[in-house]
Amino acid sequence: MTTERISSVTNARVKRLVRLRDRRHRDDEGMFVVEGYRAVRRMLDSDVMPTELYIAPEWFQGTNETAMVDEVAGRGVEVVELGRDAFAKCAYRDRPDGLLAVVAQSHRTLSDLDLGPEPFVLVVEAIEKPGNLGTILRSADAAGVGAVLVCDQVTDMFNPNVVRSSTGVLFRIPVVVASSGEVETFLRAQNIRTVATTPDAALLYTDATLTGPLAVLMGSEQFGLSEFWLAAAHEQVRIPMAGQADSLNVAMATIVTLFEAVRQRSAG
């Protein structure tokens, strides 16, 4: 099943896996790491194959791991076994489960997108926290958004915490990273209406029309949407807040807005 077994924590492969935590190394190599049974399963189910699968049977938590390893090995992927300590050194999670895949980064462009007859997209600007970005991807998937357009990227999509918090959605939903200018030009060319969320808007999000070709725009945690997007948007909306001003973070505001759009779009 495996070609070798590495027990030394100073092995070159172990060191490389540790280096892939850094964006610079990820970008240099064009690779990233997917850890844990659930995320690797989702990746395989989305027809994405890793270049290598690192396993540590001593860390396995369930009974399905061996079948997965066989499946991956059967597809010609290199499987490398690590000892307990070596795996713990590479693992990003506090409680590793003995599975870690190295995968090629895939980058889509705006022209790759096929948004169908009634586009429904999410645009996020300069999101900083990997956990928020991952949660936003999950929300977009749950709401049936056709693509997530990430403008003026701060956190890269291949950050281990984005991968983890997206629970594999990263492999399901089309994500395009581009500048705000490119995205705005694209949306305008496609006649997609843009709705910006901002606490300063007069219109409630539930009173706005969220049917038809739609892009929901969400700004960064600290600054909200930029002047560029506030000026470019066809409409500005706000979510009513009963409690303290910052009770809704960007991930929460995103899911609330997306599901109101789902409600309107399925009613229409």
Add this chain to the structure above:
Amino acid sequence: MTTERISSVTNARVKRLVRLRDRRHRDDEGMFVVEGYRAVRRMLDSDVMPTELYIAPEWFQGTNETAMVDEVAGRGVEVVELGRDAFAKCAYRDRPDGLLAVVAQSHRTLSDLDLGPEPFVLVVEAIEKPGNLGTILRSADAAGVGAVLVCDQVTDMFNPNVVRSSTGVLFRIPVVVASSGEVETFLRAQNIRTVATTPDAALLYTDATLTGPLAVLMGSEQFGLSEFWLAAAHEQVRIPMAGQADSLNVAMATIVTLFEAVRQRSAG
């Protein structure tokens, strides 16, 4: 401003602060810890005073800390200064900001609640992850929920990660911990309609009536609502899912449901 300065990491007060991370010690003492400027500020703004405030000026990140320390000391609270290492040992956060308050736990009962003429409450059952519980409290605050009823508690409300992820909402919103039986009896006595969220329901949450006296019921991460609550609820509803089955976690499902209730209630 302060009565003493502790630099030893083995000081008895330092050890006690570390012990308060454990629920057993929190419950034995009836105390818990609130860390960081924002959370302490929210606590003070909610007229809750700590019994002690531990400070480490070497960790201060802003310019408002001194005024807060003076305010607290002026109210007769004991202020204790810690050295850099001693504070780091007590701090729960990776990047401490030099403020840590010890506060008495406060426990409300169902009979303490005043839910007004049109009750809107959230019932959560056996939530396990502190981060989810904190996020749920934020959502409840943002949606203007009158009380959160925590049934069959698994994670205590004074867990440091609940306190942190609630961003101080813990001090704003009435929270009652009780058994499911007690809560169900209370809701029935108050003529509050119960709406259970479960993926197996036929009715969409947007097609249910969420106006009037309402309790939204949310189950645990792993098991959803218990048979008890599914049987007791007046109605079962589901959130439509476009993506993979578990894209919505309990915190996300909660905020989506609560804001649909807000929409219906403000339209009515």
